[in-house]
Amino acid sequence: MGEVVGGMKFEQKHGKERVRVGRVWRNQNDGFHYFVEWHVGISLFSDCVAAYVRDDNSDIVATDTMKNTVYVKAKECTEQISVEEFAIKLATHFINFYPQVTAAVVKIVEKPWERIYIDNEPHKHGFKFGSEKHTTEVMIKKSGALQVTSGIEGLTLLKTTKSRFEGFIRDKYTALPETQERMLATEVTASWSYPFEFLGNVPSSPNYFTERYIDVKKVLVETFFGSPKEGVYSASVQSTLYQMAKAVLSRFHDVSSIKLQMPNIHFLPVNMTNKDKATMVKFDNDVYLPTDEPHGSIEASLSRFQSRM
Numbered sequence: 001m002g003e004v005v006g007g008m009k010f011e012q013k014h015g016k017e018r019v020r021v022g023r024v025w026r027n028q029n030d031g032f033h034y035f036v037e038w039h040v041g042i043s044l045f046s047d048c049v050a051a052y053v054r055d056d057n058s059d060i061v062a063t064d065t066m067k068n069t070v071y072v073k074a075k076e077c078t079e080q081i082s083v084e085e086f087a088i089k090l091a092t093h094f095i096n097f098y099p100q101v102t103a104a105v106v107k108i109v110e111k112p113w114e115r116i117y118i119d120n121e122p123h124k125h126g127f128k129f130g131s132e133k134h135t136t137e138v139m140i141k142k143s144g145a146l147q148v149t150s151g152i153e154g155l156t157l158l159k160t161t162k163s164r165f166e167g168f169i170r171d172k173y174t175a176l177p178e179t180q181e182r183m184l185a186t187e188v189t190a191s192w193s194y195p196f197e198f199l200g201n202v203p204s205s206p207n208y209f210t211e212r213y214i215d216v217k218k219v220l221v222e223t224f225f226g227s228p229k230e231g232v233y234s235a236s237v238q239s240t241l242y243q244m245a246k247a248v249l250s251r252f253h254d255v256s257s258i259k260l261q262m263p264n265i266h267f268l269p270v271n272m273t274n275k276d277k278a279t280m281v282k283f284d285n286d287v288y289l290p291t292d293e294p295h296g297s298i299e300a301s302l303s304r305f306q307s308r309m
């Protein structure tokens, strides 16, 4: 998308970040309310070179206009839609409405509002803030070419055993002992892509993306932990990450690729001696010092060779 300006390569885009919108849908039949809060980021690609080099703004869609469009489109959604469908709707609008726009990228983070239960009964209009967030990124080009990804942010997982880390390089800088017993904790960020190349290929079922999000999350979590009684051994964060990515691709044929970022959140063994070198606390896989930083950073992506269906 670069252009030659003054004999040099020039690339540009503009958009609006962190546009916040909340949307309620009220079911008239059963009285249940449905609520989402979306944080939207928009980037438009268009030939706006004149604005940069000739003070000519005539090809600019104002970022304020982009922000307003989020609220107009939210209002138009009279039926509940998934965050992915909303991103597709917005990106499609920018592509179709403005001849100048050659590509639109819409990223949305859905805040984790969950229905509240009182005495196991779902509340009709009460919500509490949960933890992990559902994300999406949609790109549409003027040609109609489409890329959709869904994702998860902030899925924090911990298991208290069945994790080891051995056989790594040992040299004069190495202090970490090999271990066959440790905690494993991480905050999973995942994003996966779908094979739909054009709008017409996107499944029309209204629950398609929401169900896929729930199912992928379930497979990631189950693969991390293993069965409730037995669990599963982890040889490293790397190994567990790969198992999780592989499980998603083998389970869901409509997922073309998945990227996982899994920081290793360290829980350090606590051993303490007093000033006379007498033991106060001897670590026996029981008392830990939780830490935020530094943390290991481990990420990988796994893709099918033929990612398009």
Ligand SMILES: O=c1[nH]c(=O)c2[nH]c(=O)[nH]c2[nH]1
Pocket (backbone or CB within 6 Å): 165, 176, 235, 236, 237, 238, 264, 296
């Ligand atoms: O699972 C792990 N992977 C690493 O790469 C690593 N490095 C480290 O110090 N501890 C761990 N644990």
